[in-house]
Amino acid sequence: MKVIGRSSEQNPGSGRSLWVTRGRQETFSRSLDHPITRSSSHPTTRSREAGVALLAVMSAVSVMLMVALAFSGSVQIETRSAIYRKEATQAYALALGGVQAAILEIAYPPAEDQKDKPRHWEKGQRLMRVPYAHGAALVEMVNETGKLDLNAADRKQLARLFEARGLAKEQAEHLAIAIDHWRSPPGSDDEEFKALDDYYRDAGYRPAHAQFASVEELLRVRGMSRDILYGTAEYSRENGIHYLYGVSQDLTTYSKSTQVNVNYASGAVLLSVPGVSENLARRIVEERGHKPFESLDDIANRLSLSVPDEAVPFLRFNDGKTYTIVSVGTLNGSRVRRTVKALVQVQPEGQALHRIIAWYDDITE
Numbered sequence: 001m002k003v004i005g006r007s008s009e010q011n012p013g014s015g016r017s018l019w020v021t022r023g024r025q026e027t028f029s030r031s032l033d034h035p036i037t038r039s040s041s042h043p044t045t046r047s048r049e050a051g052v053a054l055l056a057v058m059s060a061v062s063v064m065l066m067v068a069l070a071f072s073g074s075v076q077i078e079t080r081s082a083i084y085r086k087e088a089t090q091a092y093a094l095a096l097g098g099v100q101a102a103i104l105e106i107a108y109p110p111a112e113d114q115k116d117k118p119r120h121w122e123k124g125q126r127l128m129r130v131p132y133a134h135g136a137a138l139v140e141m142v143n144e145t146g147k148l149d150l151n152a153a154d155r156k157q158l159a160r161l162f163e164a165r166g167l168a169k170e171q172a173e174h175l176a177i178a179i180d181h182w183r184s185p186p187g188s189d190d191e192e193f194k195a196l197d198d199y200y201r202d203a204g205y206r207p208a209h210a211q212f213a214s215v216e217e218l219l220r221v222r223g224m225s226r227d228i229l230y231g232t233a234e235y236s237r238e239n240g241i242h243y244l245y246g247v248s249q250d251l252t253t254y255s256k257s258t259q260v261n262v263n264y265a266s267g268a269v270l271l272s273v274p275g276v277s278e279n280l281a282r283r284i285v286e287e288r289g290h291k292p293f294e295s296l297d298d299i300a301n302r303l304s305l306s307v308p309d310e311a312v313p314f315l316r317f318n319d320g321k322t323y324t325i326v327s328v329g330t331l332n333g334s335r336v337r338r339t340v341k342a343l344v345q346v347q348p349e350g351q352a353l354h355r356i357i358a359w360y361d362d363i364t365e
Helices: 002-009 012-032 035-039 043-107 155-164 169-183 189-202 215-220 225-230 265-270 278-288 295-305 307-314
Strands: 129-133 134-143 232-236 240-244 320-331 337-346 352-363
Touching: 043 129, 043 134, 043 155, 043 320, 043 352, 155 169, 155 265, 169 189, 215 225, 265 278, 278 295
Parallel strands: none
Antiparallel strands: 129 134, 134 320, 232 240, 320 337, 337 352
16 A cells, blocks of 8 residues: 555656646636636627628628629610710711712702602702601701802991891991901001001911901901801890801802802891891791792792892802702601711712812711
8 A cells, every 4th residue: 555655656747647637627617607708608799799790791782782883884874875876877877878868969960761750859949858767867958159258248248247147236347347358458558457457467477368268267367256157155044045146157268259049048148138128038038948939020929029129239049069068867766966067069070070178077057
């Protein structure tokens, strides 16, 4: 017994191991009863952890939803853009077709066996509609003889035109003088011309003192602005949108005459003719929409109004060789519009009976 007991006492490692093991078990048992350890499994804590997890999931879902909405909006925008580009291309093709149809009408008369067939246009007619399967082209054809020639019209004609387009009388007269000065030879003794020479010298450039090469050259003339030349708009509650000026549509450099064509001239151009009243100009514009006029007697008979004697030398009924064609392409069921403008000259001889002088895409007239 002694030996066994001594042997046990002499084996300190074995006893120490047993004590350490028991001590760890006691420590682990006490740790289970520790307040911090017990709290981790408390129902309130578990609920909080579940709430945090739920918030995290909801946040992730919200982010994914916003990404999906943003992607959906981008897809819708791209889809609408693609539809617009498609419809714009189609409308542009219809507008081109309208220009080609107008050229065919004015430059290539029908053959003898087709003259009895209905046509979209008659000589002297301003408006034409060209139908297509999926839309139409609305075409306006204006012979340049229906406009006031910048190089032929005198000051009074120009001033009356500007007044008819909304300029004040004094402003219209000064602008007409400036135009006459620009196209007149240099060295005039006119005091107003000398003042204009001084103005251009101070501005750093010289007037052409030659005929206008284009209507756009007017922008260099004193008193002319882009608003007056191309038009501007004013808004009021009473009248809505009211368009002013836009004298470029009434001016040309291709007529080479002081006469204006009754069947193509706008109301403002007709008012520039001496002796033509507002009533006569309005009646001419209204009546020619039914059928173009053929002569002064035709006007008198159909309107029951006589043309003033002073107006007779300034009126004509025959067309010139140059036309301005404005074509608007429209699609069925679409609000998209495309507009093109062409300046076309008819050539009586040659392989091609027409020549396109100028071309403008996406105009706003």
